[in-house]
Amino acid sequence: MTNQSPPSLYAAREPIFPRRVSGFFRRFKWWIMIVTLGIYYLTPWIRWDRGPSLPDQAVLVDLASRRFYFLWIEIWPHEFYFVAGLLIMAGLGLFLFTSALGRVWCGYTCPQTVWTDLFILVERWIEGDRNARVRLHKGTWTAHKVRLRLTKWAVWMLIAIATGGAWVFYFTDAPTLARDLVTGAAHPAAYITIAILTATTFIFGGFLREQICIYMCPWPRIQAAMMDADTITVAYREWRGEPRGKGNVRRRSKTEAITAAADLQAAGPGAARYPGTPYPDKALQVGGKIPAGADAGPGDCIDCMACVNVCPMGIDIRNGQQMECITCALCIDACDDVMAKIGKPRGLIDYMALSDEAAERAGDPAKPLWKHILRPRTILYTAIWSLIGAGLIYALFIRSDIELTVSPVRNPTYVTLSDGAVRNIYDVRLRNKLGEARTFTLSLSSDAALGIELAGQQASTLVVPADATMLQRVYVTARPGTPAANGDMTALRLWVEDIVADTRASKATTFNGRGE
Amino acid sequence: MTERKKDDVTGIETTGHSWDGIEELNTPLPRWWLWTLYLTIVWAIGYTIAYPAWPMISGATTGLMGWSTRANIAADIKAHEGRNADLVASLVSADMQTLPANADLNRYAIARGGAVFRANCSQCHGSGAAGAKGYPNLLDDDWLWGGDMAAIDYTVRHGIRNDLDDDARYSQMPAFGDILDRPQIDAVVEYVVSLSSDEFDAGVADTGAEVYADNCSVCHGDAGLGDRELGAPNIADAIWLYGGDRATLYTTVEKSRFGVMPPWGPRLSEADIRAVSAYVHSLGGGE
Structure with missing residues (x-):
């Protein structure tokens, strides 16, 4: 046998120079880019008046005080199930859209796609369209090339800094932070976060691009489980296009x-x-x-390579469904453009369901779109998604602005007082979820005769500051010789009430007697 | 030198090891792996020079960076004390009796006192301050030497019945085993039981009442309510330091008790003493 070296598992990246394209999907993608980037960059600057003691930023993840503000909604840490519910909805939504419309998330709204699109736009403005860029890439490092490259990288860097910079505004008051960032007074965590996100944006959008999707992102691998033959996806009508070629080649x-x-x-x-x-x-x-x-005779495809040249992933859609394809639909625009020029109907490359292939080959009409989309799978996803959404909205409306938690002190389980009475101690945390200080009254209800006393307070009322939790030690006492004092355990319920607003909350707990 | 053998199929050198005719290929380690290994060796050498590492006869090499966890913690504690300097200063100068009225300072004192208590007091009084036999429960409303802020502060500072502090609270109950005979002790025990319980022998208790009036009432009072000046416990209430059953009371009368608490003045800082007093005062029985 011969001396064989094992095949290399490494493939060098083939540079991709997507050509400019225009058409319906390109226009649609520009709008999506404007909307998504607009939401991302501008949201932290929207103000929302919540009163004097609460922040006035509409969307704010306040890690320091452990609050999440979203418009009129304020989420406390113990209400994290709202976030969990939204994440589940996001996951199911992704399932739904992928099973119905393929990788629309990847092709239109994924941040990697949006920012790469923006970076390619900048690249085209500065270095020219595909052919110019290919020439520049192959050319030697002249002053002209250096100048173009440096300009491009500088603009990319500005976008990257804006991107990393916008992120930190979600976590603290945006105008204050902006001022601190400029004067150098901001917390190092802000600068480090901006530096990291600037670096990832610059590298991912400028250089890694499609490699993120192909090698780093797990989602393309999961797609297959979400898609089936009825999923609407970008495909090439091979039966209409083949055999491809032009002029003598076609003959x-x-x-x-x-x-x-x-x-x-x-x-x-x-x-x-x-x-x-x-x-x-x-x-x-x-x-x-x-x-x-x-x-x-020859098919409609004239092998002009327009679909390949515009592809940001560097693939040929005519080879069929590929893992690399993010269904950005730019090849559809490119091909439609060519079909119009040669006087053929549009849609050689188009959104279609693969299950229509047989019918289309035979020249029969394809199934209507809604029949592809409305199928048990998508209906089930929609149902679960709506169910969780309805549950979250319900939870949002029934939640109280007054809450308490009770942790009984069990070291020791009870204290005997000098007159023989038995006392239990409870650490009660009172939550005032409104933006103003409120007076709360504590009381208890039980079948047994028990007394309640607040440690260090004369009365049974206390003032809880705005949007805060207050820890209060509570003594519950059973008079000497009563069943609760001498018995084992007695059930009781601690109540907290805002008399002015007439809202109250309660928690059940137990009273430990001497157990005689 | 042994002859280098090559595998016929792959052309890769073998190690010469062979099991049942299967030869082991001498596949070299991946280069990146090898270089990582070399790099970790170089790193380790540099690390042991820069940081404390090699054990010597007494201690270890200190390393060029002069890094020490002990020094780091000392610096952390110092920085923390620095941040609380204002609170500490106002705690040290505060009037203890009115401390609970100053809510912010009192909250700080209680939090700080809780830490002091768990480190220094919980060994005897328990982590929940519930005490044990012979060690008073600090959660209840019964005090041997007084339960207001000043009395607690004095007890913490000077301790009880110790030889270390001349100002320590001091008293001693005589061992009545040398003074009274057995029936007399039995009688006085029955009388003491009668002060806080309904189940007693009235005849014996009546005899005991006389013994009590002659021997005990000087300190414990005519009604058994005790005397805080002397640290004489109230024996008419429901709380017993050593136990309220007849056998324990007999032992207490016969042999007496001598509970000792060390003075904390020399060991704790002024702020810590005041803080732990505020903490004990806040536990539910403070007067």
């Missing part, structure tokens, strides 16, 4: 196609245009059927 292809079809027919079952699946004792996947249109 030669036509002859070849006819010969091939005749050969195929002569060869009978077992022959195929494509190499068969080599399973023993199994008929070949493609039988001796003549592909529709093979003998009808």
